Amino acid sequence: MIRFASVFKEYPRTGLALSDVSFTVQKGEFVFLTGPSGAGKSTILKLIYLDEFPSKGDVWIAGARSRQVKRREVPLLRRKLGVVFQDFRLLDDRTVEANVGFALEVTGVPRDRIPPKVSRLLTQVGLASKATAYPRELSGGEQQRVAIARALVNDPMVLVADEPTGNLDERATRSVFQLLRDINALGTAVIMATHDLDVVRRADLRVLEINRGQVAFDSADDSRAGTRDAS
Amino acid sequence: MRLALREVALGMRRAPLLGMLSVTTIAFSLFAFGLFSLVALNIREALRAVESQVEIRAFVADSTSVDDVGRAMEDVATYREVERVEYVSPDQALERARQDLGEFKDVFDSAFLPGSIDIRLRDGFRDPATVKSVADRLRAFPIIEDVRYGEEWVSKLHRIRTVATVAGVTLGLAFAAVAVIVIGATIRMAVLARGPEISIMRMVGATDSFIRRPFLIDGFLKGIAGGLLALLLTWLASVLITRTFIQTEFFDATLAASGVVGGALIGLLGSAFSVNRHLRLVR
Numbered sequence: 001m002i003r004f005a006s007v008f009k010e011y012p013r014t015g016l017a018l019s020d021v022s023f024t025v026q027k028g029e030f031v032f033l034t035g036p037s038g039a040g041k042s043t044i045l046k047l048i049y050l051d052e053f054p055s056k057g058d059v060w061i062a063g064a065r066s067r068q069v070k071r072r073e074v075p076l077l078r079r080k081l082g083v084v085f086q087d088f089r090l091l092d093d094r095t096v097e098a099n100v101g102f103a104l105e106v107t108g109v110p111r112d113r114i115p116p117k118v119s120r121l122l123t124q125v126g127l128a129s130k131a132t133a134y135p136r137e138l139s140g141g142e143q144q145r146v147a148i149a150r151a152l153v154n155d156p157m158v159l160v161a162d163e164p165t166g167n168l169d170e171r172a173t174r175s176v177f178q179l180l181r182d183i184n185a186l187g188t189a190v191i192m193a194t195h196d197l198d199v200v201r202r203a204d205l206r207v208l209e210i211n212r213g214q215v216a217f218d219s220a221d222d223s224r225a226g227t228r229d230a231s
Numbered sequence: 232m233r234l235a236l237r238e239v240a241l242g243m244r245r246a247p248l249l250g251m252l253s254v255t256t257i258a259f260s261l262f263a264f265g266l267f268s269l270v271a272l273n274i275r276e277a278l279r280a281v282e283s284q285v286e287i288r289a290f291v292a293d294s295t296s297v298d299d300v301g302r303a304m305e306d307v308a309t310y311r312e313v314e315r316v317e318y319v320s321p322d323q324a325l326e327r328a329r330q331d332l333g334e335f336k337d338v339f340d341s342a343f344l345p346g347s348i349d350i351r352l353r354d355g356f357r358d359p360a361t362v363k364s365v366a367d368r369l370r371a372f373p374i375i376e377d378v379r380y381g382e383e384w385v386s387k388l389h390r391i392r393t394v395a396t397v398a399g400v401t402l403g404l405a406f407a408a409v410a411v412i413v414i415g416a417t418i419r420m421a422v423l424a425r426g427p428e429i430s431i432m433r434m435v436g437a438t439d440s441f442i443r444r445p446f447l448i449d450g451f452l453k454g455i456a457g458g459l460l461a462l463l464l465t466w467l468a469s470v471l472i473t474r475t476f477i478q479t480e481f482f483d484a485t486l487a488a489s490g491v492v493g494g495a496l497i498g499l500l501g502s503a504f505s506v507n508r509h510l511r512l513v514r
Contacts, residue, residue: 078435
């Protein structure tokens with residue numbers, strides 16, 4: 001579903017951010033992207049949601065090859081993805097339901113189909129009772145849940161989360177992480193960049209460790225190697 | 232479209248001063264253009280009135296028979312440039328001279344003035360080149376002794392009109408460019424002010440044309456509002472000038488409407504140029 005094939009990414013000012021990165025994420029998988037700051041995690045996520053394009057190599061997203069994707073096709077591909085950030089990026093002057101509904105409106109969903117969908121999504125993230133609240137009236141964990149609801153408006157195949165628990169306390173972190181697990185259990189793949197090694201250790205999910213722009217460790221390779229060894 | 236209009240309204244509500252600044256600047260740019268156009272229009276109207284009096288007078292030799300004059304007049308009347316041909320006999324010329332120069336009327340006698348064929352040209356054929364060409368053809372008639380048409384006067388009138396037109400077009404373009412730049416600057420501010428929304432729109436897969444639409448509508452509406460305000464200001468200026476200085480003509484409905492449409496186009500163009508450039512600043 002997502003495939004990086006010998007991807008290099010170089011920025012004009014800061015130089016090489018990724019060097020020969022290759023990995024595949026299957027449908028319905030949950031993958032942690034770990035590594036120190038500046039390792040290249042965010043660059044990988046940007047390449048996935050087509051905010052950046054590789055300098056060399058190929059990224060495949062839902063069957064589309066990055067070098068063949070035309071600019072006008074990017075929005076349509078993005079509708080197959082959901083993106084969540086550390087800083088939530090909610091619109092402060094709109095209510096929770098307006099924030100989620102806005103994402104539906106701008107992708108051309110018919111007006112009569114918006115309220116039931118917003119209501120279903122807010123129920124899914126456990127915020128049905130806060131529909132008319134403004135973001136400033138919510139806790140950090142709740143704001144991140146709104147951002148997750150918004151990321152789910154297009155029923156994405158994959159949810160890309162860039163340090164989604166980075167601004168949250170431990171309790172909110174657990175709750176947001178559990179929500180991401182629930183979403184994953186319903187069939188949406190999740191790629192989560194994180195610094196929080198506690199969460200990673202407890203979860204026993206695939207880990208892709210990035211260091212100095214390269215894949216330093218991929219637990220999927222490890223387990224495959226283990227399987228081969230066992231056979 | 233509904234969402235785009237709502238976003239425009241939201242933008243105006245959030246930054247009413249910025250919106251008013253845009254409309255006012257567009258209005259004043261167009262007002263300056265409108266004032267100049269008003270001046271140009273009135274100069275043109277005045278010139279047209281003066282120009283309509285341009286006549287070619289072909290003086291007929293003394294011994295010419297009435298039949299020869301008649302034949303020459305029939306010939307001249309067939310020229311496509313000619314509106315009217317009239318014979319002025321020596322007696323009528325004397326009468327006219329006496330009326331024009333009242334206090335010297337006694338110095339004229341009938342033998343003093345020759346008869347003439349007076350020719351008035353059609354509207355659109357009163358430029359110096361055409362007048363000269365008709366005059367030259369008249370000189371070729373054997374019965375015509377001399378042709379007068381105020382050569383210098385005709386050229387001067389046309390020079391004034393050309394200068395007025397060139398200055399009007401130049402200043403008009405300059406003001407239109409100023410308006411486009413002003414709109415571009417306000418769109419830049421609006422794009423940056425709406426950065427978070429634009430960023431989210433992009434993230435959830437809104438198309439570029441969808442993101443651009445509210446800004447284009449915004450520029451278009453501000454252009455119309457600026458155009459209407461400019462029209463009002465120009466009308467007030469025209470009324471004031473009429474009351475205090477001189478009777479002025481105001482734009483007819485078509486010209487007034489094209490001013491507002493021009494404002495809308497300037498607004499739309501300014502937005503289109505600016506929005507493409509500045510949307511790239513928002514990630």
